[in-house]
Amino acid sequence: MPLVPMRILLDHAAENNYGLAAFNVNNMEQIQAIMEAAKETDSPVIVQASRGARSYTNDAYLRHLMLAAVELNPKLPIAMHQDHGNSPETCLSAIKQGFTSVMMDGSLSADGKTPSTYEYNVQVTRQVVRAAHAKGVSVEGEIGTLGGIEDGHGAGLSSAEAAKHITDPQQAQQFVADTGVDALAVAIGTSHGAYKFTHKPTGDVLVMSVIEEIHRRLPNCHLVMHGSSSVPQELLEIIRRYGGQMKETYGVPVEEIRRGIQHGVRKVNVDTDCRLAITGAIRKTFAESPEEFDPRKYLTPAREAMKQVCLARMTAFGQAGNAGKIRIKTCKQMISFYKPKPKAKTRAKKVVKKVVKKVVKKLAAKRPAKKSARKSGRR
Numbered sequence: 001m002p003l004v005p006m007r008i009l010l011d012h013a014a015e016n017n018y019g020l021a022a023f024n025v026n027n028m029e030q031i032q033a034i035m036e037a038a039k040e041t042d043s044p045v046i047v048q049a050s051r052g053a054r055s056y057t058n059d060a061y062l063r064h065l066m067l068a069a070v071e072l073n074p075k076l077p078i079a080m081h082q083d084h085g086n087s088p089e090t091c092l093s094a095i096k097q098g099f100t101s102v103m104m105d106g107s108l109s110a111d112g113k114t115p116s117t118y119e120y121n122v123q124v125t126r127q128v129v130r131a132a133h134a135k136g137v138s139v140e141g142e143i144g145t146l147g148g149i150e151d152g153h154g155a156g157l158s159s160a161e162a163a164k165h166i167t168d169p170q171q172a173q174q175f176v177a178d179t180g181v182d183a184l185a186v187a188i189g190t191s192h193g194a195y196k197f198t199h200k201p202t203g204d205v206l207v208m209s210v211i212e213e214i215h216r217r218l219p220n221c222h223l224v225m226h227g228s229s230s231v232p233q234e235l236l237e238i239i240r241r242y243g244g245q246m247k248e249t250y251g252v253p254v255e256e257i258r259r260g261i262q263h264g265v266r267k268v269n270v271d272t273d274c275r276l277a278i279t280g281a282i283r284k285t286f287a288e289s290p291e292e293f294d295p296r297k298y299l300t301p302a303r304e305a306m307k308q309v310c311l312a313r314m315t316a317f318g319q320a321g322n323a324g325k326i327r328i329k330t331c332k333q334m335i336s337f338y339k340p341k342p343k344a345k346t347r348a349k350k351v352v353k354k355v356v357k358k359v360v361k362k363l364a365a366k367r368p369a370k371k372s373a374r375k376s377g378r379r
Protein backbone atom coordinates (compact mmCIF):
# COMPACT_ATOMS: atom_id res chain seq x y z
CA MET A 1 0.00 0.00 0.00
CA PRO A 2 1.15 3.60 -0.50
CA LEU A 3 1.92 5.96 2.40
CA VAL A 4 -1.41 6.63 4.11
CA PRO A 5 -2.92 9.83 5.53
CA MET A 6 -2.32 10.13 9.27
CA ARG A 7 -6.01 10.84 9.89
CA ILE A 8 -6.88 7.20 9.04
CA LEU A 9 -4.52 5.95 11.75
CA LEU A 10 -5.73 8.49 14.33
CA ASP A 11 -9.39 7.67 13.64
CA HIS A 12 -8.74 3.97 14.19
CA ALA A 13 -6.81 4.74 17.37
CA ALA A 14 -9.71 6.86 18.65
CA GLU A 15 -12.29 4.19 17.82
CA ASN A 16 -10.24 1.61 19.69
CA ASN A 17 -8.87 3.86 22.44
CA TYR A 18 -5.14 3.57 21.89
CA GLY A 19 -2.28 5.95 21.12
CA LEU A 20 0.36 6.03 18.39
CA ALA A 21 4.00 6.87 18.90
CA ALA A 22 5.33 9.26 16.26
CA PHE A 23 9.06 8.74 15.92
CA ASN A 24 11.42 11.31 14.42
CA VAL A 25 13.91 10.14 11.81
CA ASN A 26 17.01 11.48 10.09
CA ASN A 27 18.64 8.41 8.53
CA MET A 28 18.22 4.85 7.31
CA GLU A 29 18.99 3.09 10.59
CA GLN A 30 16.29 5.00 12.46
CA ILE A 31 13.70 4.16 9.82
CA GLN A 32 14.77 0.51 9.89
CA ALA A 33 14.53 0.40 13.69
CA ILE A 34 10.94 1.70 13.61
CA MET A 35 9.90 -0.63 10.79
CA GLU A 36 11.41 -3.70 12.43
CA ALA A 37 9.60 -2.92 15.68
CA ALA A 38 6.35 -2.30 13.79
CA LYS A 39 6.66 -5.55 11.86
CA GLU A 40 7.29 -7.51 15.04
CA THR A 41 4.28 -6.00 16.82
CA ASP A 42 1.92 -5.50 13.85
CA SER A 43 1.81 -1.76 14.58
CA PRO A 44 0.59 1.08 12.39
CA VAL A 45 3.43 3.59 11.92
CA ILE A 46 3.86 7.35 12.10
CA VAL A 47 7.29 8.50 10.96
CA GLN A 48 7.97 12.20 11.24
CA ALA A 49 10.66 14.55 10.02
CA SER A 50 11.48 18.00 11.30
CA ARG A 51 12.72 20.80 9.06
CA GLY A 52 16.21 19.92 10.30
CA ALA A 53 15.75 16.30 9.21
CA ARG A 54 14.58 17.39 5.79
CA SER A 55 17.61 19.57 5.19
CA TYR A 56 19.94 16.89 6.65
CA THR A 57 18.58 14.34 4.16
CA ASN A 58 18.04 16.78 1.29
CA ASP A 59 14.43 15.56 1.18
CA ALA A 60 15.26 13.15 -1.65
CA TYR A 61 17.14 10.63 0.53
CA LEU A 62 14.35 10.72 3.08
CA ARG A 63 11.63 10.29 0.46
CA HIS A 64 13.31 7.26 -1.08
CA LEU A 65 14.04 5.70 2.31
CA MET A 66 10.36 5.99 3.16
CA LEU A 67 9.42 4.45 -0.16
CA ALA A 68 11.78 1.59 0.69
CA ALA A 69 10.03 1.17 4.05
CA VAL A 70 6.70 0.96 2.22
CA GLU A 71 8.04 -1.51 -0.34
CA LEU A 72 9.51 -3.80 2.30
CA ASN A 73 6.43 -3.65 4.56
CA PRO A 74 3.42 -3.81 2.24
CA LYS A 75 1.05 -4.85 5.02
CA LEU A 76 1.83 -2.01 7.43
CA PRO A 77 0.03 1.32 7.13
CA ILE A 78 2.66 4.07 7.34
CA ALA A 79 2.04 7.82 7.60
CA MET A 80 4.78 10.33 6.82
CA HIS A 81 4.43 13.51 8.85
CA GLN A 82 6.09 16.93 8.75
CA ASP A 83 6.94 17.82 12.36
CA HIS A 84 6.65 21.52 13.32
CA GLY A 85 6.15 23.18 9.96
CA ASN A 86 7.08 26.83 10.66
CA SER A 87 5.16 28.29 7.70
CA PRO A 88 2.62 27.34 5.06
CA GLU A 89 5.52 27.17 2.54
CA THR A 90 7.25 24.44 4.59
CA CYS A 91 4.02 22.42 4.77
CA LEU A 92 3.29 22.81 1.07
CA SER A 93 6.81 21.72 0.12
CA ALA A 94 6.38 18.65 2.38
CA ILE A 95 3.17 17.74 0.57
CA LYS A 96 5.04 18.07 -2.73
CA GLN A 97 7.64 15.66 -1.35
CA GLY A 98 4.97 13.05 -0.69
CA PHE A 99 4.32 13.63 3.03
CA THR A 100 0.82 12.40 3.90
CA SER A 101 0.45 14.63 6.94
CA VAL A 102 1.78 18.02 8.00
CA MET A 103 1.97 20.03 11.18
CA MET A 104 1.48 23.77 10.85
CA ASP A 105 2.87 25.15 14.09
CA GLY A 106 1.43 28.63 14.08
CA SER A 107 1.84 28.93 17.86
CA LEU A 108 5.24 30.40 16.94
CA SER A 109 6.02 32.94 14.22
CA ALA A 110 7.78 31.80 11.05
CA ASP A 111 11.16 32.21 12.82
CA GLY A 112 10.15 29.17 14.92
CA LYS A 113 11.04 31.06 18.11
CA THR A 114 8.68 33.92 18.88
CA PRO A 115 5.25 33.08 20.32
CA SER A 116 2.64 34.39 17.87
CA THR A 117 -0.90 35.71 18.21
CA TYR A 118 -4.06 33.61 18.08
CA GLU A 119 -5.15 35.43 14.91
CA TYR A 120 -1.86 34.65 13.14
CA ASN A 121 -2.09 31.01 14.20
CA VAL A 122 -5.62 30.65 12.83
CA GLN A 123 -4.72 32.40 9.59
CA VAL A 124 -1.70 30.24 8.68
CA THR A 125 -3.25 26.99 9.94
CA ARG A 126 -6.45 27.55 8.00
CA GLN A 127 -4.41 28.23 4.88
CA VAL A 128 -2.56 24.92 5.28
CA VAL A 129 -5.77 23.00 6.08
CA ARG A 130 -7.37 24.25 2.87
CA ALA A 131 -4.39 23.27 0.70
CA ALA A 132 -3.67 19.95 2.45
CA HIS A 133 -7.25 18.69 2.60
CA ALA A 134 -7.65 19.42 -1.12
CA LYS A 135 -5.04 16.70 -1.57
CA GLY A 136 -6.34 14.39 1.19
CA VAL A 137 -3.36 15.18 3.43
CA SER A 138 -3.91 15.39 7.22
CA VAL A 139 -3.10 18.48 9.30
CA GLU A 140 -1.96 18.92 12.90
CA GLY A 141 -2.11 22.34 14.51
CA GLU A 142 -0.77 23.63 17.83
CA ILE A 143 -2.27 25.88 20.44
CA GLY A 144 -0.31 26.98 23.51
CA THR A 145 3.51 26.98 23.59
CA LEU A 146 5.79 24.13 24.61
CA GLY A 147 9.01 24.57 26.52
CA GLY A 148 12.52 23.84 25.25
CA ILE A 149 14.05 23.83 21.78
CA GLU A 150 14.43 20.94 19.38
CA ASP A 151 16.22 21.08 16.04
CA GLY A 152 16.36 24.86 16.38
CA HIS A 153 12.58 25.02 16.78
CA GLY A 154 10.97 26.27 19.96
CA ALA A 155 10.56 29.37 22.09
CA GLY A 156 13.26 28.10 24.47
CA LEU A 157 10.99 28.48 27.46
CA SER A 158 12.11 26.96 30.76
CA SER A 159 9.63 24.57 32.36
CA ALA A 160 8.56 27.40 34.72
CA GLU A 161 7.94 29.72 31.75
CA ALA A 162 6.22 26.94 29.80
CA ALA A 163 3.76 26.62 32.67
CA LYS A 164 2.48 30.11 31.72
CA HIS A 165 1.81 28.99 28.13
CA ILE A 166 -0.38 25.99 28.94
CA THR A 167 -3.18 25.51 26.42
CA ASP A 168 -6.45 27.21 27.34
CA PRO A 169 -9.18 24.57 26.75
CA GLN A 170 -11.74 27.16 25.62
CA GLN A 171 -9.29 28.59 23.09
CA ALA A 172 -8.46 25.07 21.88
CA GLN A 173 -12.13 24.48 21.18
CA GLN A 174 -12.36 27.76 19.27
CA PHE A 175 -9.16 27.00 17.35
CA VAL A 176 -10.43 23.64 16.08
CA ALA A 177 -13.70 25.27 14.98
CA ASP A 178 -11.80 28.13 13.28
CA THR A 179 -9.29 25.94 11.41
CA GLY A 180 -10.68 22.43 10.81
CA VAL A 181 -7.45 20.65 11.83
CA ASP A 182 -7.44 16.85 12.13
CA ALA A 183 -5.23 16.81 15.22
CA LEU A 184 -4.25 19.32 17.85
CA ALA A 185 -0.96 19.57 19.74
CA VAL A 186 -1.54 20.90 23.23
CA ALA A 187 0.88 22.37 25.75
CA ILE A 188 0.54 20.81 29.19
CA GLY A 189 3.95 21.66 30.63
CA THR A 190 6.10 19.29 28.54
CA SER A 191 9.32 20.47 26.88
CA HIS A 192 11.25 19.47 23.79
CA GLY A 193 14.73 17.94 24.08
CA ALA A 194 16.43 15.80 26.72
CA TYR A 195 16.31 18.32 29.58
CA LYS A 196 12.64 18.42 30.37
CA PHE A 197 12.39 18.28 34.15
CA THR A 198 14.92 18.55 36.95
CA HIS A 199 12.87 16.14 39.08
CA LYS A 200 10.34 13.44 38.33
CA PRO A 201 7.32 15.41 37.07
CA THR A 202 4.28 15.53 39.33
CA GLY A 203 0.86 17.06 38.86
CA ASP A 204 2.17 20.60 39.39
CA VAL A 205 4.41 20.60 36.29
CA LEU A 206 2.54 18.19 34.07
CA VAL A 207 -1.05 19.41 33.88
CA MET A 208 -2.86 16.31 32.71
CA SER A 209 -6.15 17.82 33.87
CA VAL A 210 -5.90 20.26 30.93
CA ILE A 211 -5.91 17.33 28.50
CA GLU A 212 -8.94 15.91 30.26
CA GLU A 213 -10.78 19.24 29.98
CA ILE A 214 -9.86 19.69 26.28
CA HIS A 215 -11.04 16.16 25.54
CA ARG A 216 -14.31 16.88 27.32
CA ARG A 217 -14.86 19.91 25.10
CA LEU A 218 -13.54 18.29 21.91
CA PRO A 219 -14.37 14.57 22.14
CA ASN A 220 -13.84 14.11 18.39
CA CYS A 221 -10.51 15.91 18.02
CA HIS A 222 -7.29 13.90 18.09
CA LEU A 223 -4.91 15.32 20.69
CA VAL A 224 -1.14 15.24 20.34
CA MET A 225 1.46 15.23 23.10
CA HIS A 226 4.79 16.78 22.10
CA GLY A 227 8.01 16.57 24.05
CA SER A 228 6.87 13.21 25.36
CA SER A 229 10.03 11.17 25.58
CA SER A 230 10.29 9.38 28.90
CA VAL A 231 14.08 9.84 29.18
CA PRO A 232 14.65 6.42 30.80
CA GLN A 233 17.27 6.61 33.54
CA GLU A 234 18.86 3.35 32.34
CA LEU A 235 19.60 4.90 28.92
CA LEU A 236 21.21 7.94 30.57
CA GLU A 237 23.21 5.54 32.72
CA ILE A 238 24.66 3.71 29.69
CA ILE A 239 25.75 7.00 28.14
CA ARG A 240 27.39 8.13 31.39
CA ARG A 241 29.08 4.76 31.98
CA TYR A 242 30.81 4.98 28.60
CA GLY A 243 32.08 8.53 28.88
CA GLY A 244 29.07 10.64 28.00
CA GLN A 245 28.13 13.66 30.06
CA MET A 246 24.39 13.76 30.64
CA LYS A 247 23.16 16.02 33.43
CA GLU A 248 20.38 14.86 35.74
CA THR A 249 17.09 14.97 33.83
CA TYR A 250 13.64 13.39 33.75
CA GLY A 251 11.05 12.89 31.02
CA VAL A 252 7.34 12.22 30.86
CA PRO A 253 6.60 8.90 32.59
CA VAL A 254 4.96 6.31 30.33
CA GLU A 255 2.11 5.93 32.84
CA GLU A 256 1.29 9.66 32.47
CA ILE A 257 1.19 9.26 28.69
CA ARG A 258 -1.16 6.31 29.10
CA ARG A 259 -3.38 8.51 31.23
CA GLY A 260 -3.39 11.02 28.36
CA ILE A 261 -4.36 8.25 25.93
CA GLN A 262 -7.39 7.51 28.12
CA HIS A 263 -8.40 11.15 27.49
CA GLY A 264 -8.09 11.60 23.76
CA VAL A 265 -4.31 11.67 23.14
CA ARG A 266 -3.79 9.74 19.91
CA LYS A 267 -0.28 10.81 18.83
CA VAL A 268 2.71 10.87 21.14
CA ASN A 269 5.93 12.39 19.82
CA VAL A 270 9.07 10.47 20.75
CA ASP A 271 12.52 11.60 19.63
CA THR A 272 14.90 12.03 22.56
CA ASP A 273 14.53 8.43 23.80
CA CYS A 274 15.60 7.09 20.40
CA ARG A 275 18.58 9.46 20.32
CA LEU A 276 19.64 8.38 23.80
CA ALA A 277 19.39 4.68 22.88
CA ILE A 278 21.49 5.16 19.74
CA THR A 279 24.15 7.24 21.48
CA GLY A 280 24.47 4.80 24.39
CA ALA A 281 24.93 1.81 22.07
CA ILE A 282 27.56 3.57 19.95
CA ARG A 283 29.49 4.75 23.03
CA LYS A 284 29.41 1.22 24.45
CA THR A 285 30.82 -0.28 21.24
CA PHE A 286 33.58 2.35 21.03
CA ALA A 287 34.51 1.80 24.69
CA GLU A 288 34.48 -2.00 24.54
CA SER A 289 36.00 -2.40 21.05
CA PRO A 290 38.21 0.64 20.44
CA GLU A 291 39.79 -1.14 17.47
CA GLU A 292 36.49 -1.10 15.48
CA PHE A 293 36.27 1.26 12.54
CA ASP A 294 33.55 -0.38 10.43
CA PRO A 295 30.42 1.80 10.83
CA ARG A 296 28.23 -1.32 10.62
CA LYS A 297 29.83 -2.61 13.81
CA TYR A 298 28.46 0.29 15.86
CA LEU A 299 25.38 1.20 13.81
CA THR A 300 23.94 -2.33 14.08
CA PRO A 301 23.75 -2.25 17.92
CA ALA A 302 22.58 1.38 17.70
CA ARG A 303 19.71 0.37 15.43
CA GLU A 304 18.87 -2.53 17.74
CA ALA A 305 18.83 -0.23 20.80
CA MET A 306 16.42 2.17 19.10
CA LYS A 307 14.25 -0.73 17.99
CA GLN A 308 13.88 -1.76 21.64
CA VAL A 309 12.62 1.73 22.53
CA CYS A 310 10.14 1.60 19.63
CA LEU A 311 8.92 -1.86 20.67
CA ALA A 312 8.37 -0.71 24.24
CA ARG A 313 6.43 2.44 23.23
CA MET A 314 4.31 0.67 20.59
CA THR A 315 3.30 -1.88 23.19
CA ALA A 316 2.73 0.62 26.02
CA PHE A 317 0.63 3.00 23.89
CA GLY A 318 -1.56 0.14 22.59
CA GLN A 319 -0.88 0.46 18.86
CA ALA A 320 0.63 -3.05 18.73
CA GLY A 321 -1.63 -5.59 17.02
CA ASN A 322 -3.65 -2.99 15.14
CA ALA A 323 -1.92 -2.60 11.76
CA GLY A 324 -3.89 -5.41 10.13
CA LYS A 325 -7.24 -4.15 11.44
CA ILE A 326 -7.20 -0.71 9.83
CA ARG A 327 -9.31 -0.09 6.72
CA ILE A 328 -6.99 1.88 4.53
CA LYS A 329 -7.85 4.95 2.52
CA THR A 330 -5.35 6.70 0.29
CA CYS A 331 -4.88 10.47 0.23
CA LYS A 332 -6.80 10.51 -3.04
CA GLN A 333 -9.75 8.76 -1.40
CA MET A 334 -9.62 11.22 1.50
CA ILE A 335 -10.25 14.20 -0.82
CA SER A 336 -13.99 13.51 -0.96
CA PHE A 337 -14.04 13.05 2.84
CA TYR A 338 -12.88 16.63 3.28
CA LYS A 339 -15.03 18.16 0.51
CA PRO A 340 -17.64 20.47 2.07
CA LYS A 341 -20.92 18.57 2.29
CA PRO A 342 -23.83 20.22 0.43
CA LYS A 343 -26.19 22.14 2.72
CA ALA A 344 -29.55 20.56 3.69
CA LYS A 345 -31.50 22.89 1.35
CA THR A 346 -29.35 21.96 -1.64
CA ARG A 347 -29.67 18.31 -0.72
CA ALA A 348 -33.50 18.56 -0.57
CA LYS A 349 -33.57 20.35 -3.93
CA LYS A 350 -31.49 17.57 -5.45
CA VAL A 351 -33.89 14.89 -4.10
CA VAL A 352 -36.95 16.69 -5.53
CA LYS A 353 -35.20 17.06 -8.89
CA LYS A 354 -34.41 13.34 -8.91
CA VAL A 355 -38.03 12.34 -8.11
CA VAL A 356 -39.46 14.65 -10.78
CA LYS A 357 -37.03 13.23 -13.31
CA LYS A 358 -38.09 9.68 -12.43
CA VAL A 359 -41.83 10.46 -12.76
CA VAL A 360 -41.34 12.19 -16.11
CA LYS A 361 -39.37 9.22 -17.36
CA LYS A 362 -42.08 6.78 -16.22
CA LEU A 363 -44.84 8.80 -17.92
CA ALA A 364 -42.82 9.02 -21.10
CA ALA A 365 -42.35 5.27 -21.08
CA LYS A 366 -46.12 4.66 -20.67
CA ARG A 367 -47.26 6.90 -23.54
CA PRO A 368 -46.20 4.82 -26.58
CA ALA A 369 -47.73 1.71 -24.91
CA LYS A 370 -51.17 3.42 -24.79
CA LYS A 371 -50.84 4.44 -28.42
CA SER A 372 -50.16 0.93 -29.54
CA ALA A 373 -53.06 -0.32 -27.39
CA ARG A 374 -55.38 2.10 -29.19
CA LYS A 375 -54.10 0.98 -32.57
CA SER A 376 -54.79 -2.64 -31.90
CA GLY A 377 -58.39 -1.74 -30.95
CA ARG A 378 -58.29 -3.17 -27.44
CA ARG A 379 -60.29 -0.55 -25.56
Ligand SMILES: [Zn+2]
Pocket (backbone or CB within 6 Å): 084, 192, 226, 227, 269
Ligand atom coordinates in the same frame (compact mmCIF):
# COMPACT_ATOMS: atom_id res chain seq x y z
ZN1 LIG B 1 7.21 19.08 19.10
